[in-house]
Amino acid sequence: MTRKLKKGGYAAILSVIVIAAVVLLNMIVGRLPEKVRQWDLSGTQIYTVGDTTKELLASLDKDVTIYVVADPSAVDDRITSFVNRYADLSDHIKVENVDSVLHPDQVKQLNAENNTILVMCEDNGKTETIQMSDIIKYDQMSYYYYGQAKETEFDGEGQLTSAVSYVTNDVQKNIYVTEGHGETALGTLTSDMLEKSGLTVNTINLLTGGGIPEDCELLMINAPASDLADDEKTMVTDYMDGGGNVLLIAGYSDKDRPNLNAVMTAYGLNMENGLAADTKSCYQNNPYYIFPTLVSGSEITTGVDRKSTALILQSAAFSQLETLPDEVTVEPFMETTDGGMLVTENGQTAGTYILGATAVKTLDSGTARLTVFGTPSLIDDGLNSTFTNLTNLDLFMNAVTANFEDVTNVSIPSKSLEVTYNTVTHGGMWGIVFILVIPVITVAAGLMVWLKRRRL
Incomplete structure (x- = not known):
């Protein structure tokens, strides 16, 4: 056997070994879990x-x-x-x-x-x-x-x-959203998230509908522009006295809403007549665009990403009664900072104001729960689509599912596929440095090196 033939044989054997190793490695990798194979x-x-x-x-x-x-x-x-x-x-x-x-x-x-x-x-x-x-x-x-x-x-x-949760869970819950008071309609994002958690949403006019249906497990009132009628106030009060749950997104209104406030007062909360503002934690120096303080330990804020934040616009302000009604406990979960204030036509009153709270009343046959938010901007489609990293919808869904012992929040928002560009809106001195100074220095340095090499 010639030396050339012997080298060729070694090369062929080595090639077969390498190919076999690659095939074997591919087979092993193919059996690995998806999370290991793809990052x-x-x-x-x-x-x-x-x-x-x-x-x-x-x-x-x-x-x-x-x-x-x-x-x-x-x-x-x-x-x-x-x-x-x-x-x-x-x-x-x-x-x-x-x-x-x-x-x-x-x-x-x-x-x-x-x-x-x-x-x-x-x-x-x-x-x-x-x-x-x-x-x-x-x-x-x-x-x-x-x-x-x-x-x-x-x-x-x-x-x-959502699909896995639905097919493995036999629980069905009905939510009724009131209408007839100029309420804000639930947006697409909110409706989708409620559906993902297996919650059925219906609308009800309390006056024309004859009251709150028996299968109502959560009554939602979303930013009513006008007050409840006397009959409606009685319906809501009776419903809660029977162990019902109410979620109120109050919203600011320049009209008096004594019946709505009476429902809240019975649960230890008072809706102030004015707008909430915060001079210490706000968006782009607008005190009415508030980054609220989330209170730790509340079931509403549990699991909410602390690296992100909520953002609410033009919110009503609440305060807790000094003396709570019998068997009522109040737990604020969203507040202004100590730089908060209440703004009215007559002026400004500094203080820390409640922007979201839960009040629970112990009854002989169980409990009744009232959850309040200060503004419908919390679940506004436009706001949450523009700022996709907000925790607004997480807080809302936690507040909804907290009313049910056998329902958990499995509503997960979609993730953006849009290309995000880094832009400098107000460059100032940094804009001059990066746009003018650095390019000029780079060109000058290159020219000097070129001239030096040319002389050599």
């Missing part, structure tokens, strides 16, 4: 599963199957990757891909639809269908005006976690 390097962490989902999956005691029903070649890889992470986090969850092109009979047998995710609980047979278009959302106006499909949001965790 979340996205700007808004769209693949990262939050604590709410982890706690839900860890507590599962029923088997759930997630069917991805679509042509596999047409499914977005981001959806596939995210779904597989749920199976990695719980032994009670398995994922199956159903090829709607090759196996239409299986799609029909599951009673599923194409381009959907079907979440099914094996124990009780409950199912929930998620449209692919509800996970990756697009700006329809952009397509209409410019003919381009622009991605805006990724709602994988919100949709999947």
Whole structure:
């Protein structure tokens, strides 16, 4: 055997060994969990599963199957990757891909639809269908005006976690939202989050509807422009005396609302006649745009990200009665700082004012709960869409679900897919440095080096 042939044989054997090692490594990596194989390097962490989902999956005691029903070649890889992470986090969850092109009979047998995710609980047979278009959302106006499909949001965790919670939970709760007083309608974000937690929202006019329905488990009054009628005040009072729960988003009004305030007074709270302001913790030096202080230890603020903040605009102010009614306890969970003040037509009164509180009354047959917020801006779609890192909706959903012992807040907002640009709105001296000084110095230094080298 020649020396050249011997070298070639060694090279061939080494090549076979390297190829075999690569194939074996790929097989091993392919068996690893999705969370190990793929790292979340996205700007808004769209693949990262939050604590709410982890706690839900860890507590599962029923088997759930997630069917991805679509042509596999047409499914977005981001959806596939995210779904597989749920199976990695719980032994009670398995994922199956159903090829709607090759196996239409299986799609029909599951009673599923194409381009959907079907979440099914094996124990009780409950199912929930998620449209692919509800996970990756697009700006329809952009397509209409410019003919381009622009991605805006990724709602994988919100949709999947809500579906898993729904199919494994037999609890159904009814919320009634009042109308007839110029109330602000619930926005899309708020309605979606209530639905994600398995809560059914209905509207009710207390006068024309004949009162509060028997199946009402939470009565919500959202920023009424006018006061309750005397009959309505009696209805609400009787409802709470029977152990009912009321969530009031008061909102500021220049009109007197004595009946509404009487309901609050019975639970140890007083709605001040003026606007809340805060000179120490506000947005862009506007004291009516308040970053409220969240009180630790409250169940409403539990689990809220302390690295983020809430922002409320033009809020009503509350104070606690010096002497509380019998069997009533009041727990503020959102306040101004000590730089707070009450602004009225007659002037300003400094102090720390309540912006959100819970009052609980102990009854012979249980408890009644009144939760108040000072402003509907807390759940405003425009505000929460503009500032996506606010904790406003988390506080609201915690306040809603605190009324139910068997309901937890599994409402997870979608994550933005918009490209975020860093901009300097007021450059001042720094703008001159970066735009003029640094480029001039760089060009001058380069010119000097060039001249020096040319002489050499």
